[in-house]
Amino acid sequence: MSLPNPPHPPYTSHPSNPSAASHTAASHTADDGAPPPAGAAPQGGIPPLIESTARAIASRVGPGSWIRRGVTVTDSDLGPGVFVGFRSQVFAARIGAGTLIASLARIGEPGAARTVIGRGAWVAARAVVAPGVRVGDGAVVAAGAHVTSDVPRDAIVVGAPARILRRREPVEDGLPDIAPVVSIVRGRAPRPAVLPDGWRVGPDGLPDAEFSGGRSVVIGAGLIALGRPDGPSPLGGVRIGDGVRIGERAILEAGGGIGIGAGTVIGPDVQILSSGHDLNRRSLPWRVGTVSVGARVRIGRGVTIVGPCRIGDGAVVTDGAVVVADVPAGHTTAGVLPGRTTLATTA
Numbered sequence: 001m002s003l004p005n006p007p008h009p010p011y012t013s014h015p016s017n018p019s020a021a022s023h024t025a026a027s028h029t030a031d032d033g034a035p036p037p038a039g040a041a042p043q044g045g046i047p048p049l050i051e052s053t054a055r056a057i058a059s060r061v062g063p064g065s066w067i068r069r070g071v072t073v074t075d076s077d078l079g080p081g082v083f084v085g086f087r088s089q090v091f092a093a094r095i096g097a098g099t100l101i102a103s104l105a106r107i108g109e110p111g112a113a114r115t116v117i118g119r120g121a122w123v124a125a126r127a128v129v130a131p132g133v134r135v136g137d138g139a140v141v142a143a144g145a146h147v148t149s150d151v152p153r154d155a156i157v158v159g160a161p162a163r164i165l166r167r168r169e170p171v172e173d174g175l176p177d178i179a180p181v182v183s184i185v186r187g188r189a190p191r192p193a194v195l196p197d198g199w200r201v202g203p204d205g206l207p208d209a210e211f212s213g214g215r216s217v218v219i220g221a222g223l224i225a226l227g228r229p230d231g232p233s234p235l236g237g238v239r240i241g242d243g244v245r246i247g248e249r250a251i252l253e254a255g256g257g258i259g260i261g262a263g264t265v266i267g268p269d270v271q272i273l274s275s276g277h278d279l280n281r282r283s284l285p286w287r288v289g290t291v292s293v294g295a296r297v298r299i300g301r302g303v304t305i306v307g308p309c310r311i312g313d314g315a316v317v318t319d320g321a322v323v324v325a326d327v328p329a330g331h332t333t334a335g336v337l338p339g340r341t342t343l344a345t346t347a
Helices: 180-188
Strands: 047-052 053-055 072-074 089-091 093-095 115-116 153-156 163-167 204-207 209-213 224-227 238-240 252-253 258-260 271-272 273-276 287-288 292-293 304-306 309-311 316-323 332-335
Touching: 047 180, 089 163, 271 292, 292 304, 304 309, 309 316
Parallel strands: 053 072, 072 089, 093 115, 204 224, 209 238, 224 252, 238 258, 252 271, 258 292, 271 304, 292 309, 304 316, 316 332
Antiparallel strands: 153 163, 273 287
């Protein structure tokens, strides 16, 4: 996920259904009977930021929260300072203060038993949390994991179905707090992306990144791209070689830098993440995770790539894989483990 990058206006600071939503924060307590993690909840007084094409229906969204483009939140209660990444879905859920939800995650189901996620938790990219599950304060749900049973406080769970990998013992420096970032975003002027000559990018996207590279690049509709060298890392930005093809609805979170070599073909619904969070601190601070994709690589539909990692020239990544480690040149991979199962805890 990539918190420090601003959205590309227009956006709205109010839910799409104001009559069914409130900006006041609910009172959240630990769901497993333990005291909450050290550190106060993010401060109130900052209205939630709900971007265009996001929907908050029959839901409360707490102050200082940030709901990104393409998100659906229905019949849910989000505490203060909650972040929900691009195109995620949250149904019938209670989300505690300071929890971070990465892009393309799915929490709960419409009309099903309520899902509860505690304070300061982290649900990583493409993770699924089933209805009725309780995820404890400070827990981490790894990228691609599928949670079907309760998760204890500070546990890190991986796989499909999810299992406990280990327990966090973080430095107690307070809950994640995105409110300062939300304040900065509100006052930042739009910076439309400048595309290199000869590139073709489809409509209905958010190309809010610095792009550079070769010729004859084609990117499908619905692109979301973030990251610039003047952001949280000077490595930020998207660098693409000659003749690259990227399918529809790609998400390129390039705050830590993404490079794609010449002649590479990337399928639709692919997500590449060049940043993560430091699990050793309660506040889950952002950290760089640069992704380098070589030349003539083939990446299938629905793949998630989490940096830091390098994919060598001529490699093949099969449909639905979750990649969190280096892939040697010429190799074919289904990810760390096949399908949705992964040991990723960095995005």
